[in-house]
Amino acid sequence: MSKVTIRSLQELEQYEGTEMGVSDYHTITQEQINKFADATLDHQWIHLDAERAKTETPFKATIAHGYLTVSLLPYLWQQITSIENLKMQVNYEIESLRFNQAVTVDSQVRLRAKLLSVKDLRGIAKARLEVTMEIEGSKKPAFTGIITFLYHFND
Template identity: 40%
Template sequence: MQTFANLADFTAHAGQSLGETEYMTITQEMVDLFAQATGDHQWIHTNPDRAALESPYKAAIAHGFLTLSLAPKLMAEIYRVESVKMGVNYGANKIRFTNAVPVGSRLRMKAWLHHAEPDGRTTPSGADQATEQPSSSVRAIVECVFEVEGATKPACVAELITLLFE
Protein backbone atom coordinates (compact mmCIF):
# COMPACT_ATOMS: atom_id res chain seq x y z
CA MET A 1 0.00 0.00 0.00
CA GLN A 2 1.37 3.37 -1.00
CA THR A 3 0.42 6.22 1.29
CA PHE A 4 0.60 9.86 0.25
CA ALA A 5 0.28 12.67 2.79
CA ASN A 6 -1.68 14.98 0.50
CA LEU A 7 -2.81 15.63 -3.06
CA ALA A 8 0.39 17.49 -3.91
CA ASP A 9 2.45 14.39 -3.04
CA PHE A 10 0.03 12.19 -4.97
CA THR A 11 0.11 14.46 -8.05
CA ALA A 12 3.93 14.42 -8.01
CA HIS A 13 3.73 10.62 -8.41
CA ALA A 14 2.20 10.94 -11.91
CA GLY A 15 3.70 8.59 -14.47
CA GLN A 16 4.64 5.98 -11.88
CA SER A 17 3.29 2.68 -10.64
CA LEU A 18 0.95 2.75 -7.67
CA GLY A 19 1.38 -0.98 -7.08
CA GLU A 20 -0.66 -4.15 -7.26
CA THR A 21 -3.07 -6.08 -5.08
CA GLU A 22 -2.94 -9.61 -3.82
CA TYR A 23 -4.95 -12.13 -5.83
CA MET A 24 -8.61 -12.63 -4.92
CA THR A 25 -10.80 -15.56 -5.93
CA ILE A 26 -13.82 -14.88 -8.11
CA THR A 27 -16.69 -17.02 -6.84
CA GLN A 28 -19.98 -18.09 -8.38
CA GLU A 29 -21.73 -16.35 -5.49
CA MET A 30 -20.11 -13.03 -6.51
CA VAL A 31 -21.22 -13.58 -10.12
CA ASP A 32 -24.78 -14.50 -9.07
CA LEU A 33 -25.08 -11.46 -6.79
CA PHE A 34 -23.82 -9.21 -9.60
CA ALA A 35 -26.35 -10.77 -11.98
CA GLN A 36 -29.10 -10.16 -9.44
CA ALA A 37 -28.06 -6.52 -8.96
CA THR A 38 -27.79 -5.76 -12.68
CA GLY A 39 -30.41 -8.05 -14.18
CA ASP A 40 -27.77 -9.63 -16.45
CA HIS A 41 -28.56 -13.33 -16.06
CA GLN A 42 -26.89 -14.58 -19.26
CA TRP A 43 -26.22 -18.31 -18.89
CA ILE A 44 -22.48 -17.94 -19.55
CA HIS A 45 -22.31 -16.24 -16.14
CA THR A 46 -25.07 -17.85 -14.08
CA ASN A 47 -25.37 -21.44 -15.27
CA PRO A 48 -22.11 -23.28 -14.53
CA ASP A 49 -23.43 -26.63 -15.81
CA ARG A 50 -24.48 -25.23 -19.18
CA ALA A 51 -21.28 -23.16 -19.42
CA ALA A 52 -19.19 -26.29 -18.83
CA LEU A 53 -20.90 -27.93 -21.81
CA GLU A 54 -21.49 -25.06 -24.26
CA SER A 55 -19.10 -22.24 -23.46
CA PRO A 56 -15.72 -21.96 -25.17
CA TYR A 57 -14.31 -21.32 -21.66
CA LYS A 58 -15.77 -24.62 -20.32
CA ALA A 59 -16.79 -22.77 -17.14
CA ALA A 60 -18.98 -19.89 -16.06
CA ILE A 61 -17.23 -16.54 -16.37
CA ALA A 62 -17.56 -13.28 -14.48
CA HIS A 63 -19.32 -10.38 -16.14
CA GLY A 64 -16.83 -7.90 -17.58
CA PHE A 65 -18.50 -5.15 -15.59
CA LEU A 66 -18.17 -7.22 -12.41
CA THR A 67 -14.42 -7.26 -12.98
CA LEU A 68 -14.43 -3.50 -13.56
CA SER A 69 -16.66 -2.86 -10.53
CA LEU A 70 -13.91 -4.26 -8.31
CA ALA A 71 -11.68 -1.26 -9.17
CA PRO A 72 -12.63 0.94 -6.17
CA LYS A 73 -12.15 -1.92 -3.70
CA LEU A 74 -8.83 -2.89 -5.25
CA MET A 75 -7.58 0.70 -5.57
CA ALA A 76 -8.20 1.12 -1.84
CA GLU A 77 -5.80 -1.79 -1.32
CA ILE A 78 -3.14 -0.14 -3.50
CA TYR A 79 -2.98 3.50 -2.41
CA ARG A 80 -4.30 6.05 0.05
CA VAL A 81 -4.06 9.83 0.22
CA GLU A 82 -4.28 10.76 3.91
CA SER A 83 -5.68 14.26 3.36
CA VAL A 84 -8.50 13.13 1.04
CA LYS A 85 -11.95 13.44 2.57
CA MET A 86 -13.91 12.23 -0.43
CA GLY A 87 -13.34 10.50 -3.76
CA VAL A 88 -15.82 10.41 -6.64
CA ASN A 89 -15.76 8.09 -9.64
CA TYR A 90 -15.86 10.51 -12.56
CA GLY A 91 -15.70 8.23 -15.58
CA ALA A 92 -13.34 6.45 -17.91
CA ASN A 93 -11.31 7.33 -20.96
CA LYS A 94 -11.23 3.73 -22.14
CA ILE A 95 -12.24 0.27 -21.00
CA ARG A 96 -11.38 -2.97 -22.75
CA PHE A 97 -12.39 -6.48 -21.68
CA THR A 98 -9.57 -8.47 -23.27
CA ASN A 99 -9.90 -11.88 -21.62
CA ALA A 100 -12.44 -13.93 -19.66
CA VAL A 101 -12.39 -14.33 -15.88
CA PRO A 102 -13.50 -17.91 -15.17
CA VAL A 103 -15.36 -18.51 -11.92
CA GLY A 104 -12.88 -19.95 -9.44
CA SER A 105 -9.93 -18.08 -10.95
CA ARG A 106 -7.83 -15.60 -9.03
CA LEU A 107 -7.74 -11.95 -10.07
CA ARG A 108 -5.51 -9.03 -9.13
CA MET A 109 -5.18 -5.43 -10.23
CA LYS A 110 -2.11 -3.36 -11.06
CA ALA A 111 -2.40 0.43 -11.18
CA TRP A 112 -0.36 3.31 -12.57
CA LEU A 113 -1.01 6.98 -11.95
CA HIS A 114 -1.16 8.10 -15.55
CA HIS A 115 -1.93 11.76 -14.86
CA ALA A 116 -3.12 13.95 -11.99
CA GLU A 117 -3.85 17.66 -12.02
CA PRO A 118 -5.71 20.22 -9.94
CA ASP A 119 -9.35 20.25 -10.94
CA GLY A 120 -10.60 23.48 -9.35
CA ARG A 121 -13.82 21.97 -8.01
CA THR A 122 -15.05 22.28 -4.48
CA THR A 123 -17.04 19.71 -2.55
CA PRO A 124 -20.77 19.77 -3.35
CA SER A 125 -21.47 21.98 -0.33
CA GLY A 126 -18.88 24.46 -1.62
CA ALA A 127 -16.89 24.57 1.61
CA ASP A 128 -15.54 22.33 4.32
CA GLN A 129 -18.07 22.75 7.13
CA ALA A 130 -15.45 22.49 9.88
CA THR A 131 -13.09 25.14 8.53
CA GLU A 132 -15.31 27.10 6.14
CA GLN A 133 -12.46 26.83 3.62
CA PRO A 134 -13.05 25.68 0.07
CA SER A 135 -11.66 22.24 -0.58
CA SER A 136 -9.07 21.56 -3.23
CA SER A 137 -9.50 18.77 -5.74
CA VAL A 138 -7.46 16.71 -8.15
CA ARG A 139 -8.63 14.82 -11.21
CA ALA A 140 -6.60 11.61 -11.37
CA ILE A 141 -6.37 9.24 -14.32
CA VAL A 142 -5.33 5.78 -13.20
CA GLU A 143 -4.58 2.95 -15.60
CA CYS A 144 -5.87 -0.30 -14.11
CA VAL A 145 -4.89 -3.72 -15.42
CA PHE A 146 -6.85 -6.71 -14.11
CA GLU A 147 -4.87 -9.94 -14.36
CA VAL A 148 -6.06 -13.53 -14.03
CA GLU A 149 -3.46 -15.70 -12.35
CA GLY A 150 -1.66 -17.79 -14.97
CA ALA A 151 -3.23 -16.04 -17.99
CA THR A 152 -1.06 -14.43 -20.63
CA LYS A 153 -3.53 -11.63 -21.46
CA PRO A 154 -5.13 -9.27 -18.93
CA ALA A 155 -8.86 -9.63 -18.31
CA CYS A 156 -9.51 -5.89 -18.40
CA VAL A 157 -7.57 -2.72 -19.06
CA ALA A 158 -9.23 0.52 -17.99
CA GLU A 159 -8.21 4.15 -17.77
CA LEU A 160 -10.36 5.40 -14.90
CA ILE A 161 -10.91 8.99 -13.77
CA THR A 162 -11.39 9.87 -10.10
CA LEU A 163 -11.99 13.23 -8.45
CA LEU A 164 -10.26 13.48 -5.08
CA PHE A 165 -11.19 16.22 -2.57
CA GLU A 166 -9.23 17.36 0.48
Protein backbone atom coordinates in the same frame (compact mmCIF):
# COMPACT_ATOMS: atom_id res chain seq x y z
CA MET B 1 5.89 -3.29 -2.96
CA SER B 2 4.30 -1.67 0.07
CA LYS B 3 1.09 0.33 0.08
CA VAL B 4 1.51 4.02 -0.79
CA THR B 5 -0.09 6.55 1.59
CA ILE B 6 -1.20 9.86 0.12
CA ARG B 7 -2.66 12.72 2.19
CA SER B 8 -2.85 15.64 -0.26
CA LEU B 9 -2.96 16.72 -3.87
CA GLN B 10 0.73 17.66 -3.65
CA GLU B 11 1.67 14.20 -2.39
CA LEU B 12 -0.38 12.59 -5.18
CA GLU B 13 1.40 14.74 -7.78
CA GLN B 14 4.75 13.28 -6.67
CA TYR B 15 3.70 9.88 -8.08
CA GLU B 16 2.64 11.16 -11.50
CA GLY B 17 3.98 8.90 -14.24
CA THR B 18 4.88 6.01 -11.93
CA GLU B 19 3.53 2.53 -11.42
CA MET B 20 1.78 2.64 -8.07
CA GLY B 21 1.79 -1.09 -7.48
CA VAL B 22 -0.16 -4.31 -7.65
CA SER B 23 -3.03 -5.41 -5.41
CA ASP B 24 -3.46 -8.76 -3.71
CA TYR B 25 -5.31 -11.45 -5.64
CA HIS B 26 -9.08 -11.65 -5.26
CA THR B 27 -10.96 -14.88 -6.05
CA ILE B 28 -14.11 -14.49 -8.16
CA THR B 29 -16.62 -16.93 -6.67
CA GLN B 30 -19.90 -18.18 -8.08
CA GLU B 31 -21.67 -16.59 -5.10
CA GLN B 32 -20.20 -13.20 -6.03
CA ILE B 33 -21.24 -13.68 -9.67
CA ASN B 34 -24.78 -14.66 -8.59
CA LYS B 35 -25.11 -11.62 -6.32
CA PHE B 36 -23.86 -9.33 -9.09
CA ALA B 37 -26.41 -10.88 -11.48
CA ASP B 38 -29.17 -10.14 -8.96
CA ALA B 39 -27.95 -6.59 -8.35
CA THR B 40 -27.72 -5.74 -12.06
CA LEU B 41 -30.62 -7.89 -13.31
CA ASP B 42 -28.20 -9.56 -15.75
CA HIS B 43 -29.02 -13.24 -15.42
CA GLN B 44 -27.50 -14.45 -18.70
CA TRP B 45 -26.83 -18.19 -18.44
CA ILE B 46 -23.09 -17.91 -19.19
CA HIS B 47 -22.74 -16.38 -15.72
CA LEU B 48 -25.09 -18.66 -13.79
CA ASP B 49 -25.56 -22.10 -15.37
CA ALA B 50 -22.42 -24.12 -14.65
CA GLU B 51 -23.54 -27.28 -16.46
CA ARG B 52 -24.55 -25.46 -19.62
CA ALA B 53 -21.41 -23.28 -19.54
CA LYS B 54 -19.29 -26.44 -19.24
CA THR B 55 -20.68 -27.88 -22.47
CA GLU B 56 -21.76 -24.85 -24.54
CA THR B 57 -19.00 -22.27 -24.05
CA PRO B 58 -15.32 -22.19 -24.97
CA PHE B 59 -14.61 -21.24 -21.33
CA LYS B 60 -15.88 -24.60 -19.95
CA ALA B 61 -17.15 -22.78 -16.84
CA THR B 62 -19.30 -19.83 -15.88
CA ILE B 63 -17.70 -16.43 -16.31
CA ALA B 64 -17.84 -13.24 -14.30
CA HIS B 65 -19.71 -10.30 -15.78
CA GLY B 66 -17.24 -7.88 -17.34
CA TYR B 67 -18.78 -5.10 -15.28
CA LEU B 68 -18.31 -7.16 -12.12
CA THR B 69 -14.57 -7.14 -12.75
CA VAL B 70 -14.66 -3.38 -13.40
CA SER B 71 -16.63 -2.80 -10.20
CA LEU B 72 -13.68 -4.23 -8.24
CA LEU B 73 -11.45 -1.30 -9.30
CA PRO B 74 -11.96 0.90 -6.20
CA TYR B 75 -11.58 -2.08 -3.84
CA LEU B 76 -8.36 -3.29 -5.45
CA TRP B 77 -6.99 0.27 -5.87
CA GLN B 78 -7.38 0.74 -2.10
CA GLN B 79 -5.03 -2.22 -1.62
CA ILE B 80 -2.36 -0.38 -3.59
CA THR B 81 -2.84 3.08 -2.11
CA SER B 82 -4.20 4.56 1.07
CA ILE B 83 -5.71 7.93 0.19
CA GLU B 84 -6.19 9.74 3.50
CA ASN B 85 -7.42 13.17 4.59
CA LEU B 86 -10.36 12.96 2.17
CA LYS B 87 -13.78 14.57 2.18
CA MET B 88 -14.77 12.16 -0.58
CA GLN B 89 -13.66 10.17 -3.61
CA VAL B 90 -15.71 10.12 -6.82
CA ASN B 91 -15.52 7.70 -9.74
CA TYR B 92 -15.30 10.23 -12.55
CA GLU B 93 -14.54 8.61 -15.88
CA ILE B 94 -13.66 5.50 -17.78
CA GLU B 95 -11.80 6.93 -20.72
CA SER B 96 -11.08 3.62 -22.37
CA LEU B 97 -11.67 0.04 -21.40
CA ARG B 98 -11.02 -3.13 -23.31
CA PHE B 99 -12.12 -6.55 -22.14
CA ASN B 100 -9.34 -8.88 -23.27
CA GLN B 101 -10.11 -12.19 -21.58
CA ALA B 102 -13.11 -13.73 -19.84
CA VAL B 103 -12.69 -14.35 -16.11
CA THR B 104 -13.91 -17.83 -15.27
CA VAL B 105 -15.38 -18.71 -11.90
CA ASP B 106 -12.81 -19.30 -9.15
CA SER B 107 -10.14 -17.34 -11.05
CA GLN B 108 -7.90 -15.03 -9.07
CA VAL B 109 -7.56 -11.47 -10.33
CA ARG B 110 -5.45 -8.52 -9.23
CA LEU B 111 -5.01 -4.90 -10.26
CA ARG B 112 -1.86 -3.28 -11.59
CA ALA B 113 -2.07 0.53 -11.68
CA LYS B 114 0.03 3.40 -12.99
CA LEU B 115 -0.75 7.03 -12.18
CA LEU B 116 -0.69 8.71 -15.59
CA SER B 117 -1.52 12.26 -14.57
CA VAL B 118 -2.84 14.49 -11.81
CA LYS B 119 -4.62 17.79 -12.44
CA ASP B 120 -5.61 20.38 -9.87
CA LEU B 121 -9.25 21.33 -10.49
CA ARG B 122 -9.55 24.21 -8.02
CA GLY B 123 -8.36 22.06 -5.14
CA ILE B 124 -9.83 18.77 -6.36
CA ALA B 125 -7.31 16.19 -7.57
CA LYS B 126 -8.22 14.60 -10.90
CA ALA B 127 -6.16 11.40 -11.07
CA ARG B 128 -5.97 9.41 -14.32
CA LEU B 129 -4.87 5.80 -13.90
CA GLU B 130 -3.78 3.18 -16.40
CA VAL B 131 -5.24 -0.04 -15.04
CA THR B 132 -4.75 -3.69 -15.90
CA MET B 133 -6.69 -6.51 -14.28
CA GLU B 134 -4.44 -9.54 -14.36
CA ILE B 135 -5.70 -13.12 -14.12
CA GLU B 136 -3.43 -15.53 -12.27
CA GLY B 137 -1.91 -18.00 -14.72
CA SER B 138 -3.00 -16.07 -17.84
CA LYS B 139 -0.79 -14.02 -20.13
CA LYS B 140 -3.83 -12.03 -21.26
CA PRO B 141 -5.38 -9.60 -18.78
CA ALA B 142 -9.11 -9.50 -18.03
CA PHE B 143 -9.13 -5.84 -19.07
CA THR B 144 -7.00 -2.79 -19.65
CA GLY B 145 -8.09 0.81 -19.51
CA ILE B 146 -7.75 4.34 -18.27
CA ILE B 147 -9.94 5.47 -15.38
CA THR B 148 -10.22 8.72 -13.48
CA PHE B 149 -10.95 9.34 -9.81
CA LEU B 150 -11.62 12.73 -8.25
CA TYR B 151 -10.19 13.26 -4.77
CA HIS B 152 -11.65 16.01 -2.60
CA PHE B 153 -8.97 16.44 0.08
CA ASN B 154 -9.61 18.21 3.35
CA ASP B 155 -7.86 21.57 3.55
